[in-house]
Amino acid sequence: MSDSFHLIRWLTEERCKGIIVWLFNIGAERFWNQVQPGIVDVNEDRIVSRMEEMNLLLCREQDILILREAPNPEYLEQLREWGFSIPRILVPASGDERAGISELVLSDDELLQELKRLAETEADVAFVPYAATRLEEEIAERCGLSLFSAPAAVNAAVNDKIGNREIAERLGLPVCKGRICESVDEIREAYMALTTGEPAFEKVIIKEPYGASGKGLYIVDSPEKLQTLLLRLNRYARSHPDARWLVEGWYSKLADVNYQIYVSPEGETEVFSIKQQMLRDTVYIGSRFPVPWEGEEEQLYRRFGEQIGQSLHSIGYTGVAGIDSIITEQGEIIPVIEINGRFTLSTYISFLTRVLGERAKFISRYFKLVSDESLSYADVCRRLERGGLLYNRSIDEGVLVYTSGTLPLRADESTGKYHGRLFALVIAENWERVDELNRKLETMADRF
Structure with missing residues (x-):
């Protein structure tokens, strides 16, 4: 693999360059850290795994997309008619719904050999998963693919909501009023301070360090609800003495904003997509693009993205990161609510103007x-x-x-x-x- 790979350029002005092997390994968080899974819904997990098809919005014709199931032919033809590029699609032999897509790839020797032949015969092949864990590192090693991502341990560190706040504080960026807590007693104290202080918040959000799609986030709007939650968290804390939580005030907002950054291996940071998020409570339900701004806010977000990208690169991070932020009712931008050191659903709809x-x-x-x-x-x-x-x-x-x-x-x-x-x-x-x-x-x- 040459040193010419730059994801944003390959998806825009250099679309004919090289081959990207895409993998939509959603759910990577469970391989990074101990995340409380909650109630397992098999039907919901099956539907979530098929979100892999949205990767087609990014693909180029010469690329390879690994999917757990072959897409509906009518769907592929409709996308092609609308102007999207349909890549070569590879499907693992096993369709075990309980396994993640990377586990299916690693259990398929024929597919691994196909990827190995590709790496040996083509000059510029980049392996770009949704996220990089030890499993994607193993796929890259066994196939001789160049994995364009930070090491799994670095990715895990970046996907830490408490670490995200600490990054913002080190950079001198505005943060939500709140504190990092190391016990349920400290959570109770933080809740009382936030709901009785100045300003007095009507709601407080309590965050576990890891999780996605609203998991590990608890909105608390009463002492009774707090007490019920603390009983649960206390049980967890007894077996995890190093547990920490982030407790912050819940702000009334003008907007939820997501901005995507790409940190190149050389440390160049590019802010390539700024969207207004549509949320239901804490769960993403869509985006609005482009943002209806005059320009000043956009420049601020680009500056924030560059600062954060430089900070992430200093700890060894490269690749795409999605950053969630808010604009409060008072018009203040809080540029880091959380950093996702991976692709997000918003990433896949970031290059649609081409079509x-x-x-x-x-x-x-x-x-x-x-x-x-x-x-x-x-x-x-x-x-x-x-x-x-x-x-x-x-x-x-x-x-x-x-x-x-x-x-x-x-x-x-x-x-x-x-x-x-x-x-x-x-x-x-x-x-x-x-x-x-x-x-x-x-x-x-x-x-x-």
Whole structure:
């Protein structure tokens, strides 16, 4: 592998250069640190694993994408018609739903040999997973692939919410009012200080260091709710004496903002995507792009991203990082709520103007669907078309569904219902039309 790899350039002005081997190994957090799993929902885990298809939004035709299941052919053809590049797709021999995608790859000798041949015969091949753990390091080592990521231990350190706050403090960036706690007594003290101090917060958020998709985050709005949570955390603390938590005030916000940075091996930091996040409580449900700003806020975020990127590079971090931040009701930017040292769902929708056009405005949305019948990708598109919502490339407007495997395809054995998720882009040339289409989509999603 030459030293020419730069992810952002390869996805934009150098799209013909090299080959990227993509892997969407969502759930990497469980290999980095001890994360309390909570209640395991097998059906939900199966749907989440099929979010892998959104990686197609980034792929180039010469690339290789490893998926646990082959996508719906009609879905691939529709993406191709809309202007997306469809790569070569490889699928591990085992379809064990209990295993992660990297575990499936490592158990497939034929697939490993195929990747090894690729690394030996092609000059520029970059292995780019969603996140890098010991498993992806093993895949790279066994196949002779160049893994473009920081070491797994560095990734684990970056994906530490307490460490994220400490980075912000070292850089002198504004942080949420709060403190790091090492016992349930300190959590109780922090809660009292935040709810009775100046300002007095109506809610407090308590964060475990690790976790994703809202896991390990607890919003507390009463002493009673705090006491119930502390009983649970105290049980955990008894077997984990080094446990720490972050306790912060819950701010009223003008906006939740995510910005993506790419830290090159040489330490160059590029801020390549700034989006307004759409959250339900603490769980991401979509993004709005581009942000409707005049320019000053964007420049501030680019400056924050460069500072954080330099700090991450100093501890050995390279690759993509997604940073969540907020703008408070008072207009103050708190630039670090958490840093995800990996791809995020927002990363995959960061380079869409190549297909949608520079003038396009869009909202990404996802909906949990429950249906009495199986709904394929073609079924969903037909319903959208009948409702006048399906994306029309000739006018760059409509609803573009960008995964097929997450749809309600299989019945829940216990209920007989079909559960799934609809991931969609709502696209138009002005925000008024985007919001109008989004309202219609919400109404339709309720009837799926």
